[in-house]
Amino acid sequence: MSISFKAKVGLVILTTFLSLSADRSLAQQNLQFSQYVFNMLAVNPAYAGYKEDLYANAIYRKQWVDFPGGPQTGGVSIDGALASSRDNRVGLGLQVMYDKLGPQDATSIYGMYSYRIPLNEDGDKRLCLGIGAGFTQYGIDGAALLYNDQNDPAIPTGHATTWVPDARFGVYYYTSKWYVGASVMDLFSLYTDGSRYYWKGYQYEVLRKTQHLYVNGGVMLDLSENLKFKPSILIKEDFKGPTNVDLTAMFLIADRLWAGASYRTGVKLWSKPALASDLEQLDAVSAMIQFNITSQFRLGYAYDLTISKMASYQSGSHEISIGYLFTGKRPRVTSPRYF
Template sequence: MQTMLRAVITVLLLIPGACAVAQQNIQFSQYVFNGLTVNPAYAGYKEDLYLNATYRHQWAGFPGAPRTGSVSLDGVTPGSDGRVGLGGQVLFDRLGPQEAVSFYGSYSYRIPLDAENTRRLCIGIGGGVSQYSIDGAALQYVDNNDEAIPTGKTSTWVPDARFGIYYYTSRFYAGVAVMDLFSLYTDASRYNWKGNNYSTIRKTQHMYLTAGTVFPLGEHLKLKPSFLMKEDFKGPTALDLNAFLLIGEKLWVGGSYRTNVNIWKKTALQRDLQEENAASAMVDFFATEQLRIGYSYDLNVNKMAGYQSGSHEISLGFLLRSKKYSVQSPRYF
């Protein structure tokens, strides 16, 4: 069974000249605790320097399963009165013989909307570069002389740009971002190997729409519902529905349900596609005022569930507080 599944993955990755060149962006379940993953305008939201690291092992037990990592740092610039946020990210993603390493920088201009500094409208841009690779040594094949398969690792560098808008108050947030803007202007010639087209590894443009709120249920209990809609304009629209409880300002406990929705008609989309549903359980604990430790477990709830044992994700967040620029009000998003 494992050999058959590995062969299926290989075929899907190496079909020359495939019509569908879309590839979903890196997916983290714990983006709800680090919005920089889905919106460059989030940079500087916590105002103090915030260091975050995440590692995800998706579809454990599945041959060639995705393994993803991210390290980010963001904060406001001194002397800008909290108006300018800067951020940086390094991301790594591996799926079978396919790899991507990305470097991004983000700039956010944060416009205050009240004297108390509880509401801001943030406009962000981001830029970076990604290296996409195919490792021929990781492939299993029948014909040793197949020229379509690289003898080692072949790679290409591709530039990228992002744009986002983020609005927040002490109890509500909403944001929209468009990622992979340069995918509109990079043709498939970058992904050729000896005349064979590997454009299936190329990412396509994505749009993220997010919103959420927090309201009290008691003296030491708060509820935080939120959603994220992800659209790549070619495949099914993905929707995450999230709900978390904050207990004593120390412990977040909750979960997420991910599914596909049909918002508008896509003429090139197959009509018989199976719905891709997944559920996540998450816990995030503030070990100290500065250190956050998170874990999530995802499980597919469709036919794929029988071939893998779920996805595991861990994250660490560390707030580097500054006496001069430290945030006085709590940050729930």
């Protein structure tokens, strides 16, 4: 099969992502958001209901600007604690995500349930256990690939899709000053039959995701009356590719403006035979800003500057997010929710 230049670009993109995961079964990495620190439902189902009042969030990320077929990701979520549950112990959430990478795409919908155990009278210190369940529709668009050999059976003539069920589990502990959490995503990936990804006898396992472990934590420090500092860390492990680490530092000015940066890199925590020894560890640095327009409405933006060898082929990444807290006439939360 003779493939055109545009098709080769798509293959380069896929190869780049596969090299990041270094997974011999051709599974891909999970989604990555720089602004996860403002809505951790994306990385932990136990976070559902943290703000107690109903909270809606929307986010869009355009990665590797000017790079043909670069990833685009968007999503909306909503979560809150059930007022009818004792001590607001039950948190519920819903998340819909869409991700596109060259000719392939994935659309997922997850429902979240969190049981939030209060550990003090004020209820601002809790141990939360969460689960999530849903489906992901994986797709590949044969029409997006240009090729010279007509009617090649290896390429779908249209948009081929398949639905795959999945689940996630998480633990989240927080106080008014610090938090720590851990979650396992894509629990069913180890048991998904590869035959789901066949098209006319050809296998597209590149669409499959692999199981991920997330571990994160952060703390809120008072520097002065109008200045607070929140450092945090996120460790993402897929057990095959390099371990990814996000180090984030945010300053809160006058309880209105968040400003800070994060550094994303790969680290080698243990030996992984399938991982190339010369794989580059550097990834990106991000500048972030979030403005609390009102006590309920916030707007955030992040710009990622790639510092790996991909830097000369694209113009960075843009990410914008919007959040709204539906407090009603009598807000249930009197203490600030910084995480």
